[in-house]
Amino acid sequence: MAVTMREADAKDQRNDAPGQADRTFTITELAEAFDVTPRAIRFYEDKGLLNPIRQGLARIYTRRDRARLALILRGKRLGFSLTEIGEMLDLYDLGDDQSEQLRVTLTKSRERLAVLEAQRRDLDDAIRELKESCHILDGFLDHRQQDASVKLSDYLRARGLDPGGNCQ
Numbered sequence: 348m349a350v351t352m353r354e355a356d357a358k359d360q361r362n363d364a365p366g367q368a369d370r371t372f373t374i375t376e377l378a379e380a381f382d383v384t385p386r387a388i389r390f391y392e393d394k395g396l397l398n399p400i401r402q403g404l405a406r407i408y409t410r411r412d413r414a415r416l417a418l419i420l421r422g423k424r425l426g427f428s429l430t431e432i433g434e435m436l437d438l439y440d441l442g443d444d445q446s447e448q449l450r451v452t453l454t455k456s457r458e459r460l461a462v463l464e465a466q467r468r469d470l471d472d473a474i475r476e477l478k479e480s481c482h483i484l485d486g487f488l489d490h491r492q493q494d495a496s497v498k499l500s501d502y503l504r505a506r507g508l509d510p511g512g513n514c515q
Contacts, residue, residue, distance in 0.1 A: 371400075372408040380413075381420055391419055396433050426463065431455055483508070 374385045391397045392406070396419055399406040408416075415436055422432035435455065438448035487502045500510035 370410060372413055374399075374406050374408065377408055377413060377416060381416060383420070388416065391416065391429075394429055394433065396429065396436065425456075426459055427455065 372380075374388050377383075377388055378385045388397065389406075392399065397408070397412050397415055399408045399412055401407070418436060419429075419432055422435070423429075427435075435448060435452050438451055439445065483503070483506075487497075487499055490502060491497055503510045
């Protein structure tokens with residue numbers, strides 16, 4: 348979420364045709380543009396993350412809502428909770444040239460990065476362990492073709508491995 352609301356707004360404006368600065372969007376247009384369901388957009392509205400203009404029963408979304416939706420989806424993809432995303436988005440309106448928003452976003456991003464790196468270490472360990480297990484089982488099945496009477500526990504002990512899963 349290193350992109351701030353101001354940057355998301357500016358990017359959105361650069362992508363619009365000339366004279367489109369006041370462009371609004373329907374829920375269907377936003378849903379199609381971001382490949383999400385209208386229900387998901389209404390959910391973000393219910394959580395206070397989006398605040399469309401109401402014209403009767405219709406929801407009219409501004410460029411700001413569009414930029415916020417882009418940041419919400421990016422934050423979700425990075426693993427932030429909706430509460431965290433809301434906290435970061437709400438800091439845009441402080442009027443401090445986004446300094447606090449940037450500080451909070453940086454802190455939360457570093458925390459999230461640490462969690463993801465720990466998860467990657469755990470995944471790497473699990474992958475290594477599964478590869479070792481597959482290698483052992485491949486070897487056992489190959490050995491069993493030569494001697495059908497061999498038991499897995501005997502095969503493991505002969506290789507210095509504990510049939511209970513612990514190395515000896």
